[in-house]
Each structure stands twice: as structure tokens, then as C-alpha cells.
Amino acid sequence: MNDNLHQLRCFGCGARISGTEARPDFRCADCGDLFEVEFPGWAQRSSHDRPNPGALKWLWRERRCSSEALDHSGVWRFRELLPILDSFGNAVTLREGNTPLYSLPRAAKALGMDQLFAKHQGMNPTGSFKDTGMTAALSVARERGFEWVACASTGNTSAAMAAYAARAGLRSLVLIPEGKIAWGKLSQAMDYGAVTCQLKTDFDGCVRVLTQIVREAPIYLLNSVNPYRLEGQKTPAFEIAEAFDWTVPDHLIVPGGNLANSSALGKGFREMRDLGLVARVPRISVIQAEGANPLVRSFAANHGAVLEPVEAHTRATAIRIGNPASWRKAARVVTDTGGSCLDVSEAEIAIAKAELGAEGLGCEPASAVTLAGLKKLRARGTVAPGDSVVLILTGHTLKDADYTIDFHRGTLLREDETAGLEQQIERLRRNALSVEATPEAVLAAVKGRG
Numbered sequence: 023m024n025d026n027l028h029q030l031r032c033f034g035c036g037a038r039i040s041g042t043e044a045r046p047d048f049r050c051a052d053c054g055d056l057f058e059v060e061f062p063g064w065a066q067r068s069s070h071d072r073p074n075p076g077a078l079k080w081l082w083r084e085r086r087c088s089s090e091a092l093d094h095s096g097v098w099r100f101r102e103l104l105p106i107l108d109s110f111g112n113a114v115t116l117r118e119g120n121t122p123l124y125s126l127p128r129a130a131k132a133l134g135m136d137q138l139f140a141k142h143q144g145m146n147p148t149g150s151f152k153d154t155g156m157t158a159a160l161s162v163a164r165e166r167g168f169e170w171v172a173c174a175s176t177g178n179t180s181a182a183m184a185a186y187a188a189r190a191g192l193r194s195l196v197l198i199p200e201g202k203i204a205w206g207k208l209s210q211a212m213d214y215g216a217v218t219c220q221l222k223t224d225f226d227g228c229v230r231v232l233t234q235i236v237r238e239a240p241i242y243l244l245n246s247v248n249p250y251r252l253e254g255q256k257t258p259a260f261e262i263a264e265a266f267d268w269t270v271p272d273h274l275i276v277p278g279g280n281l282a283n284s285s286a287l288g289k290g291f292r293e294m295r296d297l298g299l300v301a302r303v304p305r306i307s308v309i310q311a312e313g314a315n316p317l318v319r320s321f322a323a324n325h326g327a328v329l330e331p332v333e334a335h336t337r338a339t340a341i342r343i344g345n346p347a348s349w350r351k352a353a354r355v356v357t358d359t360g361g362s363c364l365d366v367s368e369a370e371i372a373i374a375k376a377e378l379g380a381e382g383l384g385c386e387p388a389s390a391v392t393l394a395g396l397k398k399l400r401a402r403g404t405v406a407p408g409d410s411v412v413l414i415l416t417g418h419t420l421k422d423a424d425y426t427i428d429f430h431r432g433t434l435l436r437e438d439e440t441a442g443l444e445q446q447i448e449r450l451r452r453n454a455l456s457v458e459a460t461p462e463a464v465l466a467a468v469k470g471r472g
């Protein structure tokens with residue numbers, strides 16, 4: 023039996039092609055836009071390819087008790103909604119997904135809210151949400167017989183790609199901007215055996231170089247222009263709906279970099295609604311760093327119709343992206359769901375990250391934009407006290423330990439960035455103390471710090 027039920031549809035001109043017809047750069051031959059995976063059998067209500075919502079909810083829950091590797095994956099557990107492989111037996115999995123949905127009681131209280139949650143995608147095998155997309159797209163690469171895979175990355179994609187390629191016995195090539203990714207991520211690419219090239223350019227420059235390479239060499243591109251990545255990355259939407267007993271939260275708040283994740287989660291919720299698994303979709307908001315905010319500018323200038331690339335600067339290196347590939351898809355998600363698109367400052371990101379840490383979660387800086395953004399949405403009244411909100415935390419706190427240490431040492435931010443926020447920052451800082459090796463000295467250090 024062939025498990026493959028998909029085709030590709032151009033997001034720009036609507037042209038439809040089969041999966042194997044896509045060009046190596048995944049751009050439409052007619053208009054240059056990106057493709058989206060679609061499942062023609064789902065469109066007709068009577069089609070036997072159209073999934074049955076009641077049966078699926080039961081089956082997906084049952085799989086949690088199964089001993090099959092594929093069922094342990096929080097991506098392939100939902101495989102009926104991503105029939106992208108000729109055989110699901112070709113899936114490469116590290117048991118990704120099934121990530122925790124934590125409540126955030128302290129942040130909720132501070133914001134005067136009842137229902138605030140964090141879906142922690144940093145709890146994936148390589149420590150970021152990229153694993154859910156990588157299991158999907160790398161499985162396609164293996165099934166189609168590629169020996170080499172490649173990506174340009176701000177660090178997390180490369181860590182995920184290198185790990186999944188190693189599992190599958192494929193070789194991987196990583197292009198990263200020199201000196202602009204966190205060490206934790208660079209070390210992962212090395213650990214998993216990738217060929218890692220640091221280029222003297224930024225992320226957007228790495229993308230340009232790689233696009234030329236894949237046009238010339240038989241290397242499979244695993245950046246998020248690859249539409250199969252988004253198929254895996256839509257599955258946290260299914261997990262969230264399942265956790266809410268097949269209702270959905272009022273708001274979902276997602277960090278925005280290359281803008282694939284917000285696009286993917288929007289697709290996941292839309293497909294669930296179209297198939298009758300849920301009755302509505304949440305309002306999906308995208309938050310960017312002030313220095314890397316091309317989508318925010320685009321909404322301010324022309325409601326997300328045209329995007330001018332920017333030169334990106336932010337210490338949240340994961341989202342230091344000025345020319346995001348999936349901006350059209352993300353703009354559509356924000357508009358269609360009635361979400362917002364806004365940016366937050368470097369100090370706001372650092373404070374939000376420390377607050378999440380103080381709740382025992384921790385995350386990397388790019389993830390903390392979600393809490394910082396929520397504060398603004400609450401202040402504007404866009405999020406009401408009784409609304410249920412889910413923040414998508416995209417990466418693990420250990421990915422960028424330098425950032426955390428610099429914050430607590432007080433060396434992260436410049437004075438002009440912290441103006442007016444000094445007291446808030448002081449309350450959150452927990453620098454390591456240098457103490458004499460005696461019980462008295464340690465107890466003296468503890469005193470008064472309850």
C-alpha cells in the first residue's frame with residue numbers, strides 16, 4: 023500500500039505539482055513563491071481518503087500505549103494528517119514531539135490572567151521545535167534516495183538536521199553565520215558529524231549561498247522553504263487541541279524568525295477545523311525582536327502585503343533574520359486568524375526569559391519573545407483576563423547558556439537598553455556568588471535572600 027496522498031500547491035500562483043516535481047530550491051518555476059503540501063482526498067466529504075475525526079481522536083490516544091517507535095513519536099502518531107511518504111516505514115524518528123504543556127501560574131497572576139500555558143518545544147530530542155519538522159522532511163530525503171542533506175541555519179535547524187541525518191546514515195552540510203550562533207547549537211552539529219561551514223555573512227547570506235549549491239549538486243535542501251518541514255511542525259497544533267480536549271485556546275503566541283513555525287501551526291489548526299476535529303482556530307500572533315522585525319514593519323506599512331528585508335540585529339540569535347522566507351504564509355495566518363504582529367525590545371526579551379526561568383521552565387532568548395509580546399497584548403486589551411493563551415517556547419535554555427550567564431552577571435544589556443527597567447532586572451538577577459568554603463560563609467550568603 024502507498025501511504026502517499028499529497029501534492030504541492032504554490033502559495034503564490036496556485037500551480038499544482040507532484041512532490042517529486044519540485045525544484046531543488048523548492049521555488050515555483052512559474053512565480054518563484056513557496057509550495058504548501060495539500061491532500062486532495064480531503065476536499066470531498068465522501069472521499070475514502072478523508073480522515074474521520076472521531077476515529078482519529080481515539081486512534082491517536084491509543085497509540086500512546088503502543089510499543090511501536092512510530093507511535094511514540096508525537097509527529098508520526100498523527101500520521102493520517104501527514105501522508106507525505108510512500109511508506110511510513112521510511113520515517114526517521116528520534117521520538118520527537120509529545121512535548122509538555124505547562125501552566126504558568128506566576129506569569130498569569132502578574133498579568134491578571136486565569137489560563138496561561140507554555141507548550142515547551144525545547145523538550146524535543148535536540149532541544150528545539152525543529153525536530154518535529156526535521157523528522158518529516160529528512161524522511162522524505164531518505165525515501166527519495168538522497169545521500170546528502172543541507173541547511174543554512176541560525177543554529178537549531180542545523181542541530182536537528184545533523185542528528186536526524188546521522189540516524190538515517192546520511193551526510194549533512196551546515197552553513198552558519200560565523201560568530202553569530204550560540205555555542206550549544208554549534209557543538210551539536212559537530213557532535214552529530216555534520217560538515218559545518220561558518221561563513222563570513224549573516225543567516226540571509228548563508229541562505230543565498232546554499233540556494234546556489236542545491237541547484238548545482240544533488241543535495242537535498244532542508245531549510246523551511248522545504249514544505250515537508252512544515253508538515254512536521256504543524257503537529258504541535260494537534261497536541262495542543264488534544265490537551266484542550268479538542269477545543270482550542272483563544273490565543274497562540276509564536277516567535278517569528280524565518281516565519282515557518284507560525285505558518286505551520288496555522289496550517290495545523292486550519293486543517294483540524296476543515297476536517298471537523300475542532301470547531302474553530304485560535305488567534306495566532308507572531309512576535310519578533312525589535313532589531314529583526316521585517317514582518318512587523320510590513321503589517322505597519324501595508325497590512326502584510328509587501329515585505330522589505332531589513333539588516334537584522336538581536337541577541338536572540340535564533341531569530342536574527344532580516345529576509346524571512348515564509349513571510350507570506352505567516353502574514354496570511356495572522357490575518358486569517360485575527361492575530362497580531364508586534365515586536366519587543368532586547369531588555370523586554372531578557373526580562374521575560376528570566377521570568378520563565380524563575381517559573382522552573384527556562385528557554386532560549388528567541389522563545390521568550392512570546393511572554394514579552396503577551397505583556398504588550400494584555401496592556402493593549404487584545405488579550406482579555408479570561409482568555410486562554412498558549413505560548414510556544416521554541417528552544418531549551420541550555421542552547422544559549424552564555425546569554426543567561428551574561429544576564430545574571432549584569433553584562434548582557436547596555437545602560438541605554440535598560441533605562442526605566444533597572445529595578446525589574448535587579449529583582450530577577452541571580453548571579454553566582456563567590457563564597458569562602460565554610461558553612462558559616464554559605465549560610466551568611468543565604469541569609470536575607472529568601
Ligand code: F0G
Binds near residue numbers: 150174180246281283
Ligand atoms: N525560536 C527558535 C529557538 C529558533 O531557532 C527559530 C528559528 C525561531 C524561534 C523562529 O522560527 O524561523 O520558523 O519563524 N531558527 C532557525 C534556525 C531559523 O536556523 O534554527 P521560524
